[in-house]
Amino acid sequence: MKKIKKIGVFSFAKFQTVLGALMGMVCGVIYAFGGLIIDALVTVGWLTTTETPGLSFGTVLAFGALIGMPFIGAVAGFLFGIVEAVLYNIFAKWYGGLPLHFE
Numbered sequence: 453m454k455k456i457k458k459i460g461v462f463s464f465a466k467f468q469t470v471l472g473a474l475m476g477m478v479c480g481v482i483y484a485f486g487g488l489i490i491d492a493l494v495t496v497g498w499l500t501t502t503e504t505p506g507l508s509f510g511t512v513l514a515f516g517a518l519i520g521m522p523f524i525g526a527v528a529g530f531l532f533g534i535v536e537a538v539l540y541n542i543f544a545k546w547y548g549g550l551p552l553h554f555e
Contacts, residue, residue, distance in 0.1 A: 454552050454554065461537040468529040468532060474522075476522035479521050
């Protein structure tokens with residue numbers, strides 16, 4: 453049994469950056485295509501709305517989420533990765549680290 457007693461702060465932050473960007477990409481795709489479907493249903497007349505009807509500038513902004521959400525996820529992942537690694541390194545000193553079993 454081995455124990456992880458310390459994590460490299462920036463290497464873990466880079467790992468969290470990649471995960472955050474991937475999660476942002478998934479959320480951006482869901483958000484963009486969900487908005488497109490709703491706007492298309494309003495254009496066809498199957499849904500009614502009090503806002504601007506049909507395909508509009510909102511559709512363009514929804515597809516902007518394909519760029520914005522991965523960027524926001526990457527930045528948040530980097531910052532949270534730094535905080536998580538620093539906190540782990542502090543608590544690992546007190547509690548001995550995380551035990552891993554290799555078989």
